[in-house]
Amino acid sequence: MAESRRVTFRISRGDGARTELVDYTTEVTPGMVVLDAVHQIQAESAPDLACRWNCKAGKCGSCSAEINGRPRLMCMTRLGDLDLDMPVIVEPMRAFPRIRDLVTDVSWNYRVKKRIKPFTPRPPDAPDGSWRMVQADVDRVQEFRKCIECFLCQNVCHVLRDHHKHEEFAGPRHMVYVAALEMHPLDTQDRLGDLKDADGIGYCNITKCCTKVCPEHITITDNAIIPLKERVADEFYDPLTRLFRIFRPRRAADR
Amino acid sequence: MSEQATRTEHDVLVIGAGGAGLRAAIEASARGARVGLVCKSLLGKAHTVMAEGGMAAAMANVDDRDNWRVHFTDTMRGGQYLNNPRMAELHAKEAPDRVRELEAWGAVFDRTRDGRILQRNFGGHRYPRLAHVGDRTGLEMIRTLQDHGIHQGIDIFMECTVTTLLKQGDRVVGAFGYDRERGRFRVFGAGAVVLATGGIGRAYKITSNSWEYTGDGHSLAYHAGADLIDMEFVQFHPTGMVWPPSVRGILVTEGVRGEGGVLRNSQGRRFMFDDIPPLYANQTAKDEEEGWRYVTGDKNANRPPELLTRDHVARCIVREVREGRGSPHGGVFLDIAWIKQRIPNAAEHIRKKLPSMYHQFKELAGVDITQEPMEVGPTTHYVMGGVRVDGDTQMSTVPGLFAAGEVAAGLHGANRLGGNSLSDLVVFGKRAGEHAAAWAKSHGTIAIPDDQVQEAIRSTLAPIDEGGGENPYLVQQDLQELMQEKVGIVRNAAEMSAALDGLAALKARAAKAQATINREYNPSWHTALDLRNLLTVSEAVALSALDRRESRGAHFREDYPDKDVAHGGHNSVIRKAPDGSMQLHREPCPPMTDEQKALVKEMG
Incomplete structure (x- = not known):
């Protein structure tokens, strides 16, 4: 897109009860992202068009939406990469209840996170209260800690989006969170029982949709969920382990 | 129909949930106070998330010559001696403990070869001093505080804007606000109030700041009768994106220069060598070779002029542009790709040390920073000025009202050094939480008069009514x-x-x-x-x-x-x-x- 042009945006408006798609046409200049267009439309013709945003730099994960049906951050979606001869369709995330227009109620995510057992480090390695960890051992955890909590992975996960298993499945974001804790070199907590039961890791059937939409390019399925599934399987479903457990009590953290 | 407001009561009410607010809330809670935490956005989205380069603390993990005394003098020199020296001293002394505390709460900083927290070079710091995680240190800090904080029994009010502080006589006794999601009113009764609302960048067109930075805490404090100081000192970060127009102002971390990035004008000249202030003459590299030795860890080398203080670098860039030696879109060139002449696997190294910058330019500007220079120019970044506070307690000139982080003034004087903000947040966030809890304990809460609430409701509804x-x-x-x-x-x-x-x-x-x-x-x-x-x-x-x-x-x-x-x-x-x-x-x-x-x- 080399020059300015007028483009139509078909934006989903309304609250939980009543919604409609409304067309707005605005002038688009090179380099603009979808969030710029939404702001421009607010200033020009729809002052109360609700959208959540913060940093406009892909770092806070606030402006998640579905653009032409694809879950994306509005601030990182360049208009030049879209077909502007057709209306650009902007809708809220579907896996969460709508508050208004593009804003959804994502409070469920905060409730789920709170019930996950927090970081519990081993005693410090040095008298000044610090620890020693080598970079190779924290690389994987650092990948998971890139998560900006945009919840696009939750939005695209069919267990939540289509089957509404919010009460039984914590979703990919929280699998990544648990993976970051479980693989943290200092952590001593055991979350495998919770993963199996409260977090419902068995619901994930590895369709990898979450990995595809992650704006931070975290390899959610391969690096977080599958290793966690393996740990759960080893702990609870391996016949040899179960045999040994008859003779060896479970770890303290499990009780 | 008269308007209703939901009332809650806490010993300490913290307004703002970035690094300073979260740290204050955690500390107040740890000291037995009932704590309410109000934030305009969702938890974990505050502006701290955008901090990139690191957190300054004289831990001496990389250079054992570093200590709090050097950090103190660096901070004072950077602030042109307008700083509150007591704050600069406390900050330099306490920052290392605050970094280690984050590690104890789960933060995963980049490591040295012997497994300690790695520290990097930054402008105005004599030794490598910034604990960091690639170029997303702020995210690491806020997530660590958030994930720790949610288990401390703090009442969190997300997407809630405070519009007025409520007073009884001289003293602050609470705050009034509305929740953004539903537009319902809230009255927060409190023994003490901590402002941790960040800065004012949204007063400018070109800014690296998010929408939240509308000076709320500055304004709340001012209208409650508190002093503001140093408000003329607004930091323009030298390197923001300049093209395309819609991303103008988005921050390009100083870490790029800390990793060896250089500034050039349209003639290819490293213009930063042309103007070195006398205050820094004996600390600055004499030539390009010495500058490179510095960024690669040679303890005998002085830092390259790209790592002079932000105010100076920003002005040099403005000079180049004004005198016709700028880049095509009105900035200058910041080049990190050139290091491939010096080290093998340069592209991979850049992606590892500056991953956010790599993606930001790739996705928003179509520029591959491992291969070509970036175009950068100054962007409104930070306000050194703010609420005048006591250096030890962080209490403002209004009893019961505290301030910490960017909204407070004193630590940075006339110019803040990069990396001193993240450490400021946790050093003084902790202090504010501690002293607000003590104040609340000794002074108790006071019932809030209804007439003040009704006036606050009227004023808040004025744009609608x-x-x-x-x-x-x-x-x-x-x-x-x-x-x-x-x-x-x-x-x-x-x-x-x-x-x-x-x-x-x-x-x-x-x-x-x-x-x-x-x-x-x-x-x-x-x-x-x-x-x-x-x-x-x-x-x-x-x-x-x-x-x-x-x-x-x-x-x-x-x-x-x-x-x-x-x-x-x-x-x-x-x-x-x-x-x-x-x-x-x-x-x-x-x-x-x-x-x-x-x-x-x-x-x-």
């Missing part, structure tokens, strides 16, 4: 243009006087700002209310800047281009007069102790 047809978005845009043009990087008396006139006119328009009628997540209403704060802080900046007739730190006057050593050593103090007008007076800076003076002399 009494609006005069003015488009709040356009008023905001006009304000941002005015501040950018007339109270920007290079200032003069005529333009700033014009800015004050312009602000008066905008104030009249803002009073007529019209919001649509619904209250649920209505951005026109939110924007109309933000204008009040933006106008208050803009006036404070313009008034202070006009009064300071010298150039110092981030404040540069083309009509007074030199530092006035004889008369400039004061703080500009802004206070609300009984008649409601904004008054300014000068006060001498808090004096250094003899020990501090000796340190400054010794470290030269």
Whole structure:
């Protein structure tokens, strides 16, 4: 897109009860992202068009939406990469209840996170209260800690989006969170029982949709969920382990 | 129908949930206070998330010559000695413990070869001092505090805006606000209130700041009768993106230069070598070779001029652009790709050390920073000025009102060093939480009079009920243009006087700002209310800047281009007069102790 042009945006408006798609046409200049267009439309013709945003730099994960049906951050979606001869369709995330227009109620995510057992480090390695960890051992955890909590992975996960298993499945974001804790070199907590039961890791059937939409390019399925599934399987479903457990009590953290 | 407000009561109410607010809430809670934490966004989205380069703390993990004394003198020199020396000392002494504490709460910093926390070079810091995680240190900090904080029994009110502080006599006794999602009103009774609302960057057109940075805490404190100081000192970060237009202002971390990135003009010249301030002459590399040795860890080398303080680098960039040696879109070139001449696997190294920058340029500008230079120019980044606080307790001049982080002033003086902000947040966030809890314990809570609540409701609903047809978005845009043009990087008396006139006119328009009628997540209403704060802080900046007739730190006057050593050593103090007008007076800076003076002399 080399020059300015007028483009139509078909934006989903309304609250939980009543919604409609409304067309707005605005002038688009090179380099603009979808969030710029939404702001421009607010200033020009729809002052109360609700959208959540913060940093406009892909770092806070606030402006998640579905653009032409694809879950994306509005601030990182360049208009030049879209077909502007057709209306650009902007809708809220579907896996969460709508508050208004593009804003959804994502409070469920905060409730789920709170019930996950927090970081519990081993005693410090040095008298000044610090620890020693080598970079190779924290690389994987650092990948998971890139998560900006945009919840696009939750939005695209069919267990939540289509089957509404919010009460039984914590979703990919929280699998990544648990993976970051479980693989943290200092952590001593055991979350495998919770993963199996409260977090419902068995619901994930590895369709990898979450990995595809992650704006931070975290390899959610391969690096977080599958290793966690393996740990759960080893702990609870391996016949040899179960045999040994008859003779060896479970770890303290499990009780 | 009379309007209702939901009432809650806490010992300590913290307003803002970035690094400072979260740390204050955690500390107050740890000391047994009932704590409420209010934030305008969802938890974990505050502006701290955007901090990139790192957190300054003299841990001496990389260079064992570092200690708090060096950090203290670096901070004072960077602030051109307008800092509150007590705060600079406490900050330098306590930052290492605050970093280690984050690690104990789960933060995963990059490591040295022997497994300790790695530290990197940054502008104005004599030794490698910034604990970091690639270029997303702020995210690591806020997530660590968030994930720790949610288990501390703190009541968290997300997407809630505070519009007024409530007082009883001289003392602050709570706050009034509304929840953004549904538009319902809330009254927070509190023994003590901690402001941790961040900065004012949204008063400018080109800024690295998020929408939240509308000066709420500055304005709340001012209208509650607290002093603001140093408001003329607004930091323009030298390297923001300049192209495409829609991303103009987005931050490009100083870490790029810390990793060896160099600034060049359109002639390919490293222009930073052309102008090295006397204060830093003996700490700056003599040539490109020495600069490279410094960034690769040679302890005997001095830092390259790209790592001079931000105010100076920003002005040099403006000079290059003004004199016709800028890049095609009005900036200069920042080149990290060149290091491939020096090290193998340079592209991979850059992606590892600067992953966010790599993606930001790739996705927003179509530029591969491992292969080609970036175009950068100054962007409004930080305000050194803010609520005047006691260095030890962080209490403002209003009893029961505390402030920490960017909204508080004193630590940074006339110019903040990169990396000193993240450490500021946790050092003084902790102190504010501690002392607010103690204050609340000894003073208790007081019932809030209903007439104040009714007045707050009326005022908050005014854009809906009494609006005069003015488009709040356009008023905001006009304000941002005015501040950018007339109270920007290079200032003069005529333009700033014009800015004050312009602000008066905008104030009249803002009073007529019209919001649509619904209250649920209505951005026109939110924007109309933000204008009040933006106008208050803009006036404070313009008034202070006009009064300071010298150039110092981030404040540069083309009509007074030199530092006035004889008369400039004061703080500009802004206070609300009984008649409601904004008054300014000068006060001498808090004096250094003899020990501090000796340190400054010794470290030269």
